[in-house]
Amino acid sequence: MISQLENGPVVLRDLVASIPEERLTHGFGGNIWSVQEHVQHLALTQIMLQKRIQLFFKEEKPEIVPFVPDQNAEPHTLKPIGDLLNLFESWRKKQLESLKKADDAIWGKEAVHPEYTHYNFEIAVRHILTHDGFHFYRIEELGLLRKENVKAL
Numbered sequence: 001m002i003s004q005l006e007n008g009p010v011v012l013r014d015l016v017a018s019i020p021e022e023r024l025t026h027g028f029g030g031n032i033w034s035v036q037e038h039v040q041h042l043a044l045t046q047i048m049l050q051k052r053i054q055l056f057f058k059e060e061k062p063e064i065v066p067f068v069p070d071q072n073a074e075p076h077t078l079k080p081i082g083d084l085l086n087l088f089e090s091w092r093k094k095q096l097e098s099l100k101k102a103d104d105a106i107w108g109k110e111a112v113h114p115e116y117t118h119y120n121f122e123i124a125v126r127h128i129l130t131h132d133g134f135h136f137y138r139i140e141e142l143g144l145l146r147k148e149n150v151k152a153l
Helices: 002-017 035-058 081-101 121-144
Strands: none
Touching: 002 035, 002 081, 002 121, 035 081, 035 121
């Protein structure tokens, strides 16, 4: 998982570079995020994910607070895509530094997550990886699909 997470910033940069600039902010209406909104979400959630990783190092049995983006928040301002890619990469580096310090005791450490019947460090790390993959796939779809083929999730 660590090697796949190391590749995340490169994959994200390559995805974004493969999409015509006019499609980065292209809105599809409804609840469908633009490519840039997906990139911003990925970049901004890395901070929260690093805090979760650190909980496993600091607490005996961490209690994870579910992350639910506020649906009623004021519309967010999109940051420049280059800044978002840099932010994603810098937080990922911090996560990887932490992950590489984790010993067997950390990797096996259990946590409490109110949404899951079972949760531990390995699951938390896997969630980072699958979260990346979900948004990477969606970014590629939005960058390549014809408008009539884009559907809300």
